[in-house]
Amino acid sequence: MASTTHLATPEDDARHTPGPGSLPLWNESLWFPFYDPESEVGVVLRAGIHANLGKANLFLFLTHRGTVVHSLIDHRLPVPPVEQGRLEMAGLVIEWLAPRERFRLRYRHGAHAMDVVWQGISPTYLYPHPPGVSFDQYPGHIEQGGAIHGTVTMAGVAHAIDCLGHRDHSWGGERDWAKFHRWNYLSGELGRDFWFNAVRIDFGPETDIRVGCVWDGRELLPLTSIELAVETADGGARQLGVDARLRDERGREYRVVGEEVLVNLPVQYGRTWLKDGITRYRSGDRVGYGILEHGYVEQPGGSVRSMV
Template identity: 30%
Template sequence: MVTHVQPSDDYFHRDTMSADPFWNESAWFPFYVAERDLSGFVYMNHRPNMNFSMTGVALWDPSGENMWDCIYHDWHEFAPLDLQSDTEMFDYTTPNGLSVSCLEPLKAFSLQYDRDGVRFDLRFDATMDVANSGFPDGSEEWGPHHYEQGGRITGTVEVNNEEIAVDCGSNRDHSWGPRLYKDNPRGDFPWFNDGKGFALQMYNASDLPRDTDPITGTTEKAITGWIQRDGKVANIVQGSRTVLERRADGVPWRLAIEGIDELGRTVRAEGRCKNVLKWVPWARYLQFWSLCEWTLDDGSVQYGEAIEWFPGIQARKFLRSIPVEKRTYR
């Protein structure tokens, strides 16, 4: 794990990059419009030693839950990447109409997209320094180096001839190093951010053997993450994430999280998912990606996400245990 994040870490790590063809530099920028139950993202996975990127955008709400029937989904699997040009981690343009620009390292980014009548004009501004709590044990396949950063996304998206204002908390990340999925465990990435200085991010991985992991009602205890509150950011040292309710098709629909950080601060919340994208960006993994309304112990409400993922073999075993008539939720 990187011990000290510097502005140079928002660029490709050319000096330390190995020759491994699976060297990966990835990042994402999630956003939402809570009153419309609308979610979206800009996501990038650069493979510089293979000279290509997997990158794209998505928009979804309760009207569609799959990559092929959500509001919009454009995932470009083989966008050319030329390290001999001025292409950079957060400075690139792809043939599918996506342009990302780093306006100031560790501070601000521009996210532009224009294709098929869908347009993004978004800006991410950090509301905290980066946090590098790392991955839980057993999740090293995501990459040995990683950090997150809370912020705010503002701007507009245009879809179906309607311009929609976006102004929400966000939580970007950047990971780098060799990435080849083999045995990465099931996990979840719950977070919320008010965009004004109160945020929580957790990474929960199942600590149960894959063959015996019951999934339903499980509490995951292999945890990393952080809490931002009252001007201070501190790593989570203890916590849990429990699925309280799954829909008939297996999607987690109600969750409980608890995190205790190094300063002794505790955050407990119950989350209700407002939508889901059943996302399969890589052949070996299924993700349930949801906008989540988090109600804290004091009754206050925050918005963010719950992102649960499964290795393909485990997902198949779980989903095939559900009766055929219940696998599609409508």
């Protein structure tokens, strides 16, 4: 239902540990993307933890003017200790300055570095959760738009950052990338009073899940209809843009067009490809930036099965 306050609790947005009834692929992850059109600097990072497997993973990209300047992908990191308000792995430090509202992101690798503060511009949106089902069995998931200020340094050159961005936080359930037959995830900030999130996950040719939300500057509202026409190339392996038709629970309709993928950031999990495209979005006269994520399980011979 529509909300003007946080849907997630401080405990939801803290670090988590799997319980005795948790699944083998129990997962916790934090994802932060942002793009500054003034400096043309983009950053996407995801820190993931498969605690029951004793493994953590991280992908992090620093981009400038449509080019990847620095990237780190590591699928075999040790599980970081559970510290209150802090997560550290492979040179990345995420600090909870105020749960649900403010985070500090720091990173250093040679001549590349980042030190930014992420500040929420809306309450947190919490995906619906089945009643009576534990988070060990079914994941919790937070979405939120924010504003980012600080510095990103690439090859020793510091770039001032002052832009909008996004984040999500997932925990519990399982994250088995091989079960995601094909999916598209969209998020974008087109002002402090308008951000959106829309997802379609295909588990097979006849089964899909669609979920999302919109912030209108006053309320967070779930989306009741999500239609995504994704333009691709290379046999469906690379996203070029998207025409998204969305409807919120008050019946208001939105058309958001991903006009251009400025840079694509591919990560491979076994046979599953996850490709985060930093994208310029337009909705009417509004222009903003966000992510068009395109994912699929690669078929034998390297083909991509089309979405029904």
